[in-house]
Amino acid sequence: MSSIQEQMRIRARELLTSGQVQMVIGWEKGSFWYLSPPVFITDPAEVDRLIWDEFCTHNLAKYLLDYKLSEDKIALFVKGCDTRGINRLLQDNQIQRDKVYLIGIKCSGIKDGRQAQVLGEERKGEVPLAYKCSYCTSPAPLVYDELIEGTDDSKVKSENFKGTGRYELVEKIEAMTPDERYAFWTGHYDRCLRCYACRNICPACNCRECIFDRSQSGWCGKQMNRSENLYFAITRAMHVAGRCIECGECERACPVGIPIMALNQKIIKEINDLFGEYEAGVDLEMKPPMVQYNSDDPDEFE
């Protein structure tokens, strides 16, 4: 059996040459050993740029929005968490399933690129898994048109995936006093540059126009200060409530290291407690808890 990377290239070439798809989105090797950024291939002669390694962390699903109005069919490589992004976009009626060709890859976990950068290439072996992978529940793709074989299945679900730790930071923050909590979040969000990398990489942030791109709407202001930064943080967290697929891309993309996922996971934890366990983007038919109503929903104001 050829390696995953070889199969990726073979399939990309076949799909492009036969005209089944007009573009393939995957990963290529970036400027440094710990970077494997997205690559867009339209010419079959360029398929050898595609790679598969432990730094293929990017969730490529969001890019499909750039081609929403295009007639082209696009092939996309997807890990387990990425497919939850696909389901997110499908459920939100953002993309058409028949315009996307999904090539699934069973994922044995992605390494933390930022820590890799700090450790240096000599200590490559010590680079830990990305935190999000430690509690991943869907390492295998949930939706695909074809599946690439070759992943060591023993690694896909092994001690790599502790299955715990999902709410580690959330619980730490819950244990704080209100003042400590305020200091924690303001400390982080005072750094926020309002670059919107978190929003732009997020498959759940798919509004045609974001409230924060209308700074004169009166809802929100453009000042970069504590009040506006926190307003941005809370608004975004609420807008993705029940829809966040926990790919962790917002936190990875944040240039100033804000623990954004703790905010999202706090909300996930609350929703699960109130409305029952729900994993966004796993089951296409199951409606997100925030967009449906049941007469037996808890109502604290009763």
Added chain:
Amino acid sequence: MLKIKQTEMPQLLNAWAQKSRVFVPQDRGGVSAFLPWDGKGTLTLGKGNTLEPPKDIFFPRTETMYRYQVAEAATTLETMPPQKEQHVLVGIRSCDARSLEIMDDVFLTKGYEDEFYRQKRENTVVIALACNEALPTCFCTAFEIDPGRAEGVDVQMWMTSDSYLVEAITDKGEELLKQTSELLTPVENETLPDAAKPTLKVDVEGITEKLQQMFEHLYWAEVSRKCLGCGACTYLCPTCHCFDIQSENRGSSGFKFRCWDSCMFSEYTRMAGGHNPRPSKKERMRNRFLHKLQYIPERYGKYGCVGCGRCLDRCPVNVDITRVIREIKEVTL
């Protein structure tokens, strides 16, 4: 030349902080930035470069420009008091020193002086720290910047194994060092440490001329595909200086402020009627590179990039300006 033990640096900063607000690289939640020194922070001076550039000391993220009050037919304006506070900016690298020269060009030349910027610039003593070690993302030498000695600063420092060597460059710098002469030991014939040697190389020769012919080139559509359209690159860039002016109204009074803006955002060029001359990330990303490598060189005779590598380090999708420069040089017109 003067000398001070590394362990005594906090005392020197404390001494300067008596009369001025001292900005020095410190850790803030795992991120290194120029923060006001209160004697308690964790110094990151001498450890690589700060993630956040020093520009917000001269050009704050948000700054009130004036206040206004409307009472019946009369409007009163209240201008902001001139900034009298003295600042000392400690430990900027040669790349960031060049960035201040570019900011000076933008805010102080060509017939208009930005008063807000000018006051802060004039009230600040700038102290540079030479680089002994380059990060993998550093490429300042591509723009003929010497990591071992900064341009246009008031004081230059070098870090040795246990000390800092300190040399006044301007009268302003001389004046500051005199105030704390009891902490600084005069030394002679000290050997300066070797300057860092960035390993990331890129040849920018001819890039402006090439770009002048590339506005409509297909390359921009290709290179911008992976761009997320976020503002991380522009906000971490030491030379990006765009701002928006808006007002905050509360009934009959309010204030005008300016705040950083980014050409990577759709709102940046959206006009009142809804038309947007830069409708997609292709046009926006093109603008960013043209601004750095064509428009600023044409207008001010120097590149708008200083090779600090911050954008390259933090771009979530690895848009690498050195790679873009190499590719631009290779594309056929």
